[in-house]
Amino acid sequence: GAGVSQTPSNKVTEKGKYVELRCDPISGHTALYWYRQSLGQGPEFLIYFQGTGAADDSGLPNDRFFAVRPEGSVSTLKIQRTERGDSAVYLCASSSPGTGLSNEQFFGPGTRLTVL
């Protein structure tokens, strides 16, 4: 009955390094979302998975960002050649879409990424 969990809670890395951020959605939730929240801003959509496939990746800022969800549950957001501007809180959310209107998304606590 746990909620969405994200690891690590904090990640400090150096410019140019590669990082992976993990999200464990609520069990049974087929939809998974990644958002990025910069200081003083609201969450900004990055990518949405329905099952194993990325249904909408229009929010990924550039090709340094990539996300996978190979078994339709856990997802990993991967950032290559990190830049200082990538510093933000990365939020993951999951939902169990039915038909019709958008459904409530349940958010994890986020991973705070700091690129030095």
Added chain:
Amino acid sequence: DQQVKQNSPSLSVQEGRISILNCDYTNSMFDYFLWYKKYPAEGPTFLISISSIKDKNEDGRFTVFLNKSAKHLSLHIVPSQPGDSAVYFCAASLNNYGQNFVFGPGTRLSVLP
């Protein structure tokens, strides 16, 4: 260009009084609107939503009003309680285009005892 705007970065209200948080949007295709509440070091939690076919939705102390012609919605909290102190995000989605939400920048509400 921000599609969802929350022009008040902060709001202070006395306990027991009404809190009114405002949100404006620019995309007339948005069809579904939500309010999320966020405490420090936690993810946003869903509060209340409204579909564009309605102009009001109420849940306990929380009421959301939607004015589609003005592209404006508001969240009313009455009576306000100190535990309501948090950052409130307005979000909108395009139902027919997928499920990603467009969030506003948030309003920090402080309810003073």
